[in-house]
Amino acid sequence: MTLAVKHMPGKGKRFVERIYRLRVIGLALGFFCVASVFQKQDRGPLLWGLLVFHGFIWPHVARRAAHASSIPYRGEQANLLIDALFGGFWVAAMRFNVLPSAVILVMLSMDNMAAGGLTLFAWGLVCHVAGLLVGLAVVGYAFEPMSHMSTILACLPFLIAYPLVLGWSMHRISQQLAQQTRSLEQLSRTDGLTGLLNRRTWENLLAAEFAQCRTAGWTSSLLLIDLDHFKRINDTYGHPTGDAVLKTLAGMLREHFHDSDCIGRYGGEEFGVVLRGTTLSIASGAAERLVAAVRQNAQGDNPSFPCTLSIGVAQFDPAMRHHVEWLQKADANLYAAKLGGRDRVVIANETASTS
Known part of the structure; x- marks a missing residue:
């Protein structure tokens, strides 16, 4: 549940840091979406433990893993696919509860599209399906699509706050890109030694x-x-x-x-x-x-x-x-x-x- 825009300076280290901050916010908000469903379904401690891990521990693990990669940007793309795998798993674990399932899958797919275009988006869909199949194999099949009011309320912070965070991040990125574009235009117009027109x-x-x-x-x-x-x-x-x-x-x-x-x-x-x-x-x-x-x-x-x-x-x-x-x-x-x-x-x- 992170915004990802391809940005390669420093082999992607700044990209990893930007994703890390957004992942911390996104997965924390997503935790409450899934938790509201689990509470109604009376899930066991193993699923609750996995949910806590994904919501609050995984962002830090993912950050360290990406920085340890030879190309942090590629490592972060792999983390996004792991997020997509988790997303499919939570859909099965929530027994296809409509609202949180839709919110999670749409946000993850949007992030994959932003990070790697259609290619990463397609791989993200594959990971959604793989995670779904793993979830069905682990927790079994059940179909309870109805979202209770408590689940709707739990999803509202995600639906409201996270898009605002994404929008602010996109605004900052667009400003940085605009500044870089102006700098490149200036460099293309001027002589490198004297700073005069070339x-x-x-x-x-x-x-x-x-x-x-x-x-x-x-x-x-x-x-x-x-x-x-x-x-x-x-x-x-x-x-x-x-x-x-x-x-x-x-x-x-x-x-x-x-x-x-x-x-x-x-x-x-x-x-x-x-x-x-x-x-x-x-x-x-x-x-x-x-x-x-x-x-x-x-x-x-x-x-x-x-x-x-x-x-x-x-x-x-x-x-x-x-x-x-x-x-x-x-x-x-x-x-x-x-x-x-x-x-x-x-x-x-x-x-x-x-x-």
């Missing part, structure tokens, strides 16, 4: 901005930024230092341009910035200020940032047919900045030194 996402942003400029008729600008002599840093100080430099630059870009959704890591040491609704003169001014700030940090005996920047700037042109042309124009300007001596901004293939 190349694919940033190029999609550029393409969308290009289409918007063509449709709305506004002007935007594009910056391609490259770290000067970055290979020398990796070769001299090692890749960990190079990674630290890239992360530092990513922080500078976020601080300088504010809108982190427009900044992406385009290549190894190359970054791109889409400045929405920005003219060429405004974009070039922002680029000049960035180059000057980085140059200042690179000066001295112990520079906080041992690199300079080269930047190519290109404004959207209605004559462009594809965003790739926009990108190629900015890349050509960046190449010109490199050829012109680096540590500078180039617009329209004309070198503009920031010295």
Whole structure:
């Protein structure tokens, strides 16, 4: 009588713990359903002892057994089938009393469906039948389907409380899954080292901005930024230092341009910035200020940032047919900045030194 949702982190240990808490509640409530019937039928101590074991001791045994399994998730699935076996047994032991039998079998079948889909559900049905046959062999066949008022009242807590517990557990699981989905979406959009947009996402942003400029008729600008002599840093100080430099630059870009959704890591040491609704003169001014700030940090005996920047700037042109042309124009300007001596901004293939 447990909710089970396939959840594999840690080979299922958290899954086992979640099932354990629900099993403790479910089997305790189920105990009173069966006990109300046994009381009317004047059952003997062996059945009462087995009922106490299943209701209050088995959850702890099942938890330990699942954790002892090489794959706790699979161990917990086996526990659910044992629950199903018990469920069939209690139906026979209660002489097919309708209400508690239906409640127990439906809850167990629902749990098996949630834990393993149709496959575990089908195996659960097999275990129900097997448990029923074992029960008939042990206690004999009798048919007393009528549920007395005391049995109905004993089943009410199960019918009311347990679905609420299941619903709350499902709510928590759905929240966790939603958070994991958001995290995965964020990871799929961002560069793992810098936290900026990765190349694919940033190029999609550029393409969308290009289409918007063509449709709305506004002007935007594009910056391609490259770290000067970055290979020398990796070769001299090692890749960990190079990674630290890239992360530092990513922080500078976020601080300088504010809108982190427009900044992406385009290549190894190359970054791109889409400045929405920005003219060429405004974009070039922002680029000049960035180059000057980085140059200042690179000066001295112990520079906080041992690199300079080269930047190519290109404004959207209605004559462009594809965003790739926009990108190629900015890349050509960046190449010109490199050829012109680096540590500078180039617009329209004309070198503009920031010295």
